[in-house]
Amino acid sequence: MSSQRSLNQRLLLWSLGALVLVWGCFVALAYRTGVHEADELTDGQLATVSALLLDVSAQVPSGAIPGSRAQIGALAALPHKNHDYQQSLSAVQWDAAGQVLWQVGEAPVPAFVLEEGYANLVLGPAAQHWRSFSHWDEARAHKIMVMVRLDDRDRLAHDIAGQMVEPALWLLPVVALALGLAIGRGLRPLHQLSQELAQLDVQGAKRLEQHHDWQEFDTVVDSINTLLARQQVALARERQLANDIAHELRTPLAAIVLQAQALGGGLPVPAQAQALELIRTDALRAGHVLQQLLALARTSRGQWHGSASPVDVAALARTVAADYAQAAWQRQDSLAVQGPEQLLVSGHAVLLEMALRNLIENALRHTPPTTQIEVQCGQAMDAHAGPWLQVCDDGARGLAAKAAPMGAKPADSLHLGQEIIARVAQVHGARFGIAAAPAPFTTCYRLDFPVSAKA
Structure with missing residues (x-):
């Protein structure tokens, strides 16, 4: 019960x-x-x-x-008692x-x-x-x-x-009975709406019909239909992401299986070395996808909403950039940090570090060698704007991004990096997208924090 x-x-x-x-x-x-x-x-x-x-x-x-x-x-x-009131x-x-x-x-x-x-x-x-x-x-x-x-x-x-x-x-029980019947009759439309909600399939495209005669239900029905629409968009995005992940993992795993079978067939020594190198590359590629999936799962946890603490974004940018200095040197890239000595933002250090690493990794992966990459952060001069953090580069990929509209969502082959950054931005109430790149850079991906994020 x-x-x-x-x-x-x-x-x-x-x-x-x-x-x-x-x-x-x-x-x-x-x-x-x-x-x-x-x-x-x-x-x-x-x-x-x-x-x-x-x-x-x-x-x-x-x-x-x-x-x-x-x-x-x-x-x-007086005579004998002839009346009750006598x-x-x-x-x-x-x-x-x-x-x-x-x-x-x-x-x-x-x-x-x-x-x-x-x-x-x-x-x-x-x-x-x-x-x-x-x-x-x-x-x-x-x-x-x-x-x-x-x-x-x-x-x-x-x-x-x-x-x-x-x-x-005698009147009280009669009024109580009539009141109970009236309340039950008056709440009948609410019971009908509850039954419709119970029969509603959130996985499908069905919506609640606004055929009720009561104006109080219009707001409820509109809110439910809005939630259903958002749910459908989220489900469609999750399904598309799952398809992309399956496709992205299928290719390196299939290549690993083929190279392993070739190694078992008695390849010459040079061919064996080439097969092992391909296996290593495909394994690293699959591992990177899985690492991105784990990061995406961490950003989806409900524990991040609330309990924020001050985070020094300037110090975080210097630390993360130092971790990728070796990778940038191997590609003959330049990796720099520009920003104030200290920039405090109310948020979660783990998620902000995750987003910044994805921005730097995307710049290293999707630009040619000898690219100039710079991590920039600062505080907007406008009183109605909050802190910001962005990663800019002058690679060839910026030529296509330069024509993209302001605030457009960046795209790559799998969208995992951008999806992770977008969810980190959502947790912090920030905006993520392509921003106008200052010279000499051609591409900038930026996180704009709200005014309430000032710490």
């Missing part, structure tokens, strides 16, 4: 998380509002009952109040002197006070909590107090609030 997470699940979880958060806040607010409104409803009921009882008692003559206490109590007494109320009435005129309900008689309004009382030996509302009549001759148990009031409030919140509890 794959350990990768699904984008569909991620979107669903984040959406549900946000929904639950908002839903929880609204449910808490609704519950709190329901409790508050239920409490207000109970307080209003207490005020209504107190006004009703005061009105009834006002209609009874003053002298008849003691004898009519039972009648008023019967009016104040509450058991208690009431008590005093005269102006604080004498109890009558009392109804299970609540103990509270202490007589002159203040009126709402209050929370603790009454009786059991210390029960009561919610009360007391009110004087207009003549301030009688005061009445209506009470309800606080736990009954709270129970009613929570019941009403729960009835308000219950629909939201």
Whole structure:
């Protein structure tokens, strides 16, 4: 089972998380509002009952109040519970002197006070909590107090609030299901694009078709097609390079086999020496090709991208030129170095040395004897240009290169040397190509480093 997470699940979880958060806040607010409104409803009921009882008692003559206490109590007494929201109320009435005129309900008689309004009382030996509302009549001759148990009031409030919140509890799973279906339906074009990518053959010339109706996919499709085009160009170049390498190796190896067979056939001594010399030459040629292949493989490693360090290109040029001084002397060539005492470039010394050796070797291999070769390096005067390194010569090969356009890619029989230098330039973000040759030189191959390569 794959350990990768699904984008569909991620979107669903984040959406549900946000929904639950908002839903929880609204449910808490609704519950709190329901409790508050239920409490207000109970307080209003207490005020209504107190006004009703005061009105009834006002209609009874003053002298008849003691004898009519039972009648008023019967009016104040509530009937049996016929509704879930019906509450058991208690009431008590005093005269102006604080004498109890009558009392109804299970609540103990509270202490007589002159203040009126709402209050929370603790009454009786059991210390029960009561919610009360007391009110004087207009003549301030009688005061009445209506009470309800606080736990009954709270129970009613929570019941009403729960009835308000219950629909939201059923709504959450329905919204979650609808949200999951909507996200799955909305991501269907992305799943279709993923299937097309999975079926795409990077080795072939097929491209993604831009038949999607969503503009967000246009950039993705264009980027993928651009990568595929670059991949095709790289694959074509690699195939061409492989064919060239196979052809280049086939010739010396076949010659070595033929000369070895001839040596086994009993050649004369002069012919044997000539055959051995040919074998040595072809072996060196094949070895050079293999050495170039190894260098090309080293430049292709991903470890070179990043972790660069300052490299003294001027000192590197002097060191490499000194290594080829003997080969140049044997060909009667002149090999010189021109540049500052120090030129620091941010890069990789191994790759830069490899590129410089290939430039010098190409100059020695593809020019006639007595050629003047010079390794040059320096810093461009333009603030927008970086350091540069080039190898120039005045050989006959420069006559053809002189007509080549600026920046054109140099070519030889196998392109391995140029391919190595081009990849080294790519690692360093530099440009490689033919540059204008200063007199008396006719050909220059140059590496132009970016401004960021200054160390």
